[in-house]
Amino acid sequence: MSQKNKKRSSAFFHSRFLAIMSIAVVLFLLGAIGIIEFIGRGIGNSVREDLSFNLLLSSDMDETQIQELQRQIVATPFVKDVSYISADQALEEMKKELGEDDPAKMLGYNPLQAEMCVHLKAQYTHPDSLKVIDSAIRTWDGVDNLQYRADMFDIVHRNTRRIGLVLLILAALLLLISYIQINNTTRLLIYSKRFSIRTMTLVGATPRFIRKPFVRYSMLNGLVAALLAIVLLGIALYATDEYAFNKSLRPYLTVENLLIIAGGMLLVGILISAFSARAATNKYIRMDGGKMHLV
Template identity: 45%
Template sequence: MAESKKVSSVSFFNSRLTSIISIALVLFLLGLIFLMGLLGNKLSVYVKENISFSIVLKDNQKEAEIKKMQKTLDALPYIKSTEYISKEQAAKELEEELGENPETFLGFNPLQASIEVKLYSEYANPDSLKLIEKKIKNYTSVSDLLYRKDMMQMVNDNVKRVSLILLTLAVILMAISFVLISNTIRLLIYSKRFLIHTMKLVGATPSFIRRPFVRYNVVSGIFASILAIFMLTGALYYLQNELSGFIQLLDIKALVIVYAGVLVMGILLSITATVFAVNKYLRMGVDKLYYI
C-alpha cells in the first residue's frame, strides 16, 4: 500500500514537473517576442533621434544672433538637441575626411556655418519634416535646410515593416502557445475525467468542479512563469556577454513590463486552457469517457 502511494506521488510529481517545463518553454518564447518588440522600438527611437539635418546659415551672421536662434530652436517641442558648427569647424571636419584643407587649394573657406538639429523620434518622419522645414526657413538667418529625405523614408518604412512582422509573430505564437498549453493541461485533466463525472453525479456545480483544477493549474502557471523569467534573464546575460552594450537598450521598466507580461500570460493561459479542458469533460456523456 505504501509502495503504491509512493509510486503514485512520484508519478504525480513527474507529470506536474513535465507540465511546468512545457508551459515554461512556451512562455519563454513569448517573452522573447515581447523583448524583441521592445528592443525594436528602442532601436527605432535611437536611430530616428540620431538622424540629424543641417540648417545652413547665411554668411556674416553675428554670433549673438546665432546663439539666440539656437536657443529658440532648443525650446521647440519637436527638437531634441542642436549643435552649432562654425565655418572653421566645418573646414576642419572636411579636412579630416578628405585629408586636405579646402582653403589650401581654393584660397578661401567655401563652407558655411550651420546648426545640426536632432528631432524627437515621433517627429522624425518625412511628413513632420516638411512642416518643420517651412517653419525653420522663416528665420532670416537661414540660407538652406539639408537632410536625407530618402534615408528618413527608408528608416520609417523599415520600422513599420519590422513592427508588422513582430506583431504577426506575436499573434501566431500566442495561438500556438494556447494550443500547446491547452494540450498539456488537457492531458493532466484527462486522468481525472471519471472523477469529474462522479462529481457531476453527486450534484456538484460546474464552477465547484472547475475550481480545484483552476487553482492547481494557476500554481503550475506561476511556477512556469518564474522558470521562464529565469530563462529570459539567462538569455539576456548571454547576449550581454556576446554583444557589449546590448543591455543598455533595455531599461528596468521595460524588463519589468516583459517579466510581468510573462507572469500574467502564464496565469491567464493556464486558467483559459483549464476551463476549456474541464468544460469538455463536463459536457461529455459517460459512454464517451471510455472511448477517448
C-alpha cells in the same frame, strides 16, 4: 497499498513537471520575441536620431542672434539636441577631409557658412512629420538653407516598419502556439482526473465547486511556468549581453520594457491556463457517464 500510492504520487509529479516545463518553453520563446522587439525598436530609434538636419546660417548673424536661434531650436518639441559649427570649424573639418588642400587659400575667402547640426527625436522622423518640420524651419530668421538626407530618413523608416511587422507576426504565431500548447497540456492533466469529476457530479456538487480546484491548480501551474520562464529568460539575456554583445544591448532595454515582458508572460501563462482548465472541466461535467469510459 503504500507502494501503489508512491507510484501514483511519482506519476502525478512527473506529469505536472512536464506540463510546467512545456508551458515554460513557449512562454520563454514568447518573452524572447518581446525582448527582440524592444531591442529592435530601440536600435531603430537610435538610428533615426543619428540622422541630422544641417541649418546653414546667414553670414551676417552676430553672436547674440546665433545664441538666440540656438535657444529657439532647443526649445522646439521635435529637437533632441543641437550643436553649433562655425564657418572656421567647418573649414577645418573640410581641410581634414581634403588633406593638404585649403579651399580658403585657393578662393581667397572661406566659402563655408556657419551651421546648426540638429538631431530630431525618433517619433518626429516619420516622412510626413519631416515635411512639416522642413517647412517650419525654413521660416526661422537667420536660416539661409536646410540640408538633410530625406531618402535616408525614408529608408530607415521603411526598414524599421518591416522588421516591426515581421516581429509582430512572429509574436502572434507564438501567442497562438502558446495557447494551443497550454490548452493541450491543461486538458491532458484534467483528462487524468475525469473520473473524479464524474464522481463529484454524481454526489451533487455544483459545476462551480467542481471547477474551482482544477482552475486553481492550472493557474498555479501557469504561474510557476511563467516564473521559471522569466528566470531562464533573464539568465539568457544577461549571458548574451555580457558575453556575446559586450553589454551593448542594455541601452535599448529599460526596466519598464522588462516589466512589460515579464507581466505579459505571467498574464499569458495564468489566464490561458485558467481558461483551458475551465473549458476542459466543463466538458467532463456535461459528459455522459457511459461516454467517459470511451474517451
